[in-house]
Amino acid sequence: MNNVDYNANILDHFKNPRNMGELKNADAEATVGNPSCGDVMKIMIKVSNNKIENIKFQTMGCAAAIATSSMATELAKRKTLDEAEKITNKDVSLALGKLPPIKEHCSNLAADALKKAIANYKKNYNESPKLPNKGDSLNMI
Amino acid sequence: MEEIYLDNAATTKVDDAVAKKVKEVFLESYGNASSLHTKGRESREKMESAKKKIATYLNCNPKEIIFTSGGTESNNLAIRGLAKANPEKKHIITSVIEHPCILETCQDLKREGYEVDYIKVNNDGLIEVEDISKKIKDNTLLVSIMHVNNEIGTIQPIEKISQICKKQNVYFHTDNVQGFLKKDLPLTSIDMMSVSGHKFCAPKGVGFLYVKKGIKILPINTGGGQENGLRSGTENVPGIVGLAAALDIDFKINEIETSRDKIIEGLKKIKGVKINGSIKNRIYNNINISFYGIEGESLMLMLDEQGIYVSTGSACASTKLNESHVLKALSIDEMYIHGSLRLSLGTDAIGKENFIIEKITNAVKKLREMSPFKLNLEEENDKEKNN
Numbered sequence: 001m002n003n004v005d006y007n008a009n010i011l012d013h014f015k016n017p018r019n020m021g022e023l024k025n026a027d028a029e030a031t032v033g034n035p036s037c038g039d040v041m042k043i044m045i046k047v048s049n050n051k052i053e054n055i056k057f058q059t060m061g062c063a064a065a066i067a068t069s070s071m072a073t074e075l076a077k078r079k080t081l082d083e084a085e086k087i088t089n090k091d092v093s094l095a096l097g098k099l100p101p102i103k104e105h106c107s108n109l110a111a112d113a114l115k116k117a118i119a120n121y122k123k124n125y126n127e128s129p130k131l132p133n134k135g136d137s138l139n140m141i
Numbered sequence: 142m143e144e145i146y147l148d149n150a151a152t153t154k155v156d157d158a159v160a161k162k163v164k165e166v167f168l169e170s171y172g173n174a175s176s177l178h179t180k181g182r183e184s185r186e187k188m189e190s191a192k193k194k195i196a197t198y199l200n201c202n203p204k205e206i207i208f209t210s211g212g213t214e215s216n217n218l219a220i221r222g223l224a225k226a227n228p229e230k231k232h233i234i235t236s237v238i239e240h241p242c243i244l245e246t247c248q249d250l251k252r253e254g255y256e257v258d259y260i261k262v263n264n265d266g267l268i269e270v271e272d273i274s275k276k277i278k279d280n281t282l283l284v285s286i287m288h289v290n291n292e293i294g295t296i297q298p299i300e301k302i303s304q305i306c307k308k309q310n311v312y313f314h315t316d317n318v319q320g321f322l323k324k325d326l327p328l329t330s331i332d333m334m335s336v337s338g339h340k341f342c343a344p345k346g347v348g349f350l351y352v353k354k355g356i357k358i359l360p361i362n363t364g365g366g367q368e369n370g371l372r373s374g375t376e377n378v379p380g381i382v383g384l385a386a387a388l389d390i391d392f393k394i395n396e397i398e399t400s401r402d403k404i405i406e407g408l409k410k411i412k413g414v415k416i417n418g419s420i421k422n423r424i425y426n427n428i429n430i431s432f433y434g435i436e437g438e439s440l441m442l443m444l445d446e447q448g449i450y451v452s453t454g455s456a457c458a459s460t461k462l463n464e465s466h467v468l469k470a471l472s473i474d475e476m477y478i479h480g481s482l483r484l485s486l487g488t489d490a491i492g493k494e495n496f497i498i499e500k501i502t503n504a505v506k507k508l509r510e511m512s513p514f515k516l517n518l519e520e521e522n523d524k525e526k527n528n
Contacts, residue, residue: 014442038436038456038464041513060436063439063442107457
């Protein structure tokens with residue numbers, strides 16, 4: 001039962017998670033993880049003008065899972081969908097100031113959830129009007 | 142901030158009186174117990190009187206006690222030492238809920254060609270005695286079953302198991318690291334017993350193995366031939382003196398048990414909780430409880446913030462990312478294993494029950510607010526009601 005050492009930033013995001021809770025009227029959401037490994041993350045997004053207007057998460061998991069969820073939502077907030085979907089798990093880990101190595105694999109899934117939520121959004125709202133984005137290509141979905 | 146230490150199954154704070162005696166040895170009787178000069182003799186005398194005291198407590202001969210560095214070494218010496226001395230028998234019986242130092246030692250012997258049977262436990266975390274007798278065969282060397290489980294605190298029927306072993310001419314060893322001084326265990330049919338000092342307010346790094354007279358074991362480390370040639374290495378006299386001094390401690394067993402029961406009652410008011418392991422056959426200071434829909438490492442860290450120190454069986458809190466093998470053996474649902482918390486109480490808990498209940502209840506609430514599994518919680522409660 002040995003726990004790992006978390007840095008102050010991770011502990012801060014764990015203790016004071018940003019953007020935590022349910023997002024009413026979310027435009028899209030995605031859940032990743034597996035209850036059998038203990039970490040499940042759900043990301044909900046509200047999109048307007050192709051930008052992530054609001055984002056919330058719900059996570060069952062260890063401190064690293066909660067902190068990465070919190071950080072991923074912070075990184076994605078107010079970004080365009082194209083910018084946000086480029087956020088990687090590694091970006092999240094770096095923004096937190098490095099996760100303990102053992103936590104990288106199983107608890108750092110928030111960016112995956114974010115990508116999936118954006119993909120779901122694009123799937124759902126493919127037909128809806130959106131502002132053209134620089135570099136937007138037709139087959140990007 | 143006030144600290145409430147509820148992790149006494151992991152280790153304990155050294156008792157004041159014990160620490161005083163240990164310090165005396167550090168500063169005054171510091172000689173090597175093998176030296177022939179006055180300083181050495183002084184040290185040797187302290188060690189021997191400690192051994193006598195322990196033997197008197199156990200109602201055994203001092204020669205039956207071998208001082209070691211603690212539980213892991215005692216368990217290794219018991220199993221490997223007996224195997225080495227009795228190479229003709231190659232079958233060992235143990236249980237699935239043993240401490241890793243038993244399980245890994247058995248795995249190691251398996252690689253050397255031994256056959257090992259792991260007895261399962263029922264959903265209460267208890268071993269059925271018949272399951273052991275059924276497995277005993279001609280080449281069975283040893284049955285090793287722990288007295289008190291370190292995670293769920295369940296107490297195994299050691300007297301019955303040891304009697305069966307005696308009848309069937311098989312050696313019986315018990316890992317009594319969690320039970321010594323807490324739950325009486327007569328040595329009548331027990332051949333070997335492991336004890337570790339730091340679990341009962343003595344220092345870390347000292348323990349002993351009881352080996353009944355007439356039983357042959359061989360050393361697993363060789364050198365200067367201390368402890369009747371069975372455990373070479375300069376004796377840890379300060380630790381040994383501390384271990385013997387800890388026999389005088391009043392562990393406030395009844396008060397802690399009352400406190401434990403109060404905390405359990407309070408925590409049971411939270412929805413979606415489960416107590417893991419038998420309540421009846423359980424050591425007085427253990428609570429192992431699971432909360433649905435949350436993860437134990439987070440819960441532990443949240444309590445840590447409040448100065449409450451506990452541990453968890455969640456995979457996320459283990460360096461190997463494995464969930465507790467003990468909770469798994471009890472057929473507990475994965476979701477409940479992740480949300481498990483172990484509280485092993487000491488005197489810190491007495492009078493602080495409501496505070497502890499409140500802090501745990503709040504932390505569970507906070508984590509459940511974060512969890513995407515809220516709806517399932519209601520389903521889960523319905524399921525329980527229907528059962």
